[in-house]
Amino acid sequence: MHWYEKLNQYFPIEEMKSKEHMETLLKERGDIYHKDEGKYHVLMYAELENFVFIDYLFVSKESRGQGLGHKLLEMLKQKGKPIILEVEPIDYDDSDSEKRLRFYKREGFEHAQSIGYRRRSLATNEINQMEILYWAPHNESEEEIFEAMKKTYELIHTYKDEEFYGDSYQPVDEVLVYEQSDKEDDLLKNV
16 A cells, blocks of 8 residues: 555544645655655654654554554654654544553653644644644753744645645644643643
């Protein structure tokens, strides 16, 4: 199965970039946007000077629990930069969402509680709320993670969006907000 089909079957439509968008990123932004693909996984990520953003991490059902996800994250951790990713809030009707959060917690990721992320999907026109998780090897602050997330949004998520979707995503300041939060909001606390 083609790498895009694997991602498309696993990730919800509102989180998926089009195939053309991703192929163009690989071609035109190949200096920062990368694909690591194997029989049982697809990892799409952007590596910038001071952080790594995981766009998609897919590990097939038949190979889960065998350490493949851990190995892929270790490969990225070796770069010595903060790693950032987006996850959907826990959906109790989807057992995968809690398992995913438990996996990232075991891998040392933290929930960026100060970062709010709400974006209108160009596929469904609905507002999606996402949460930001990060791994900070040098105790980077949530404010630094926020700035990296804004850069990711502008360089990756909205790259040629009008060309691919016939419409533009909202400006970064409408999508991402930074506000001090109550520590009770920790998404990973009870997983």
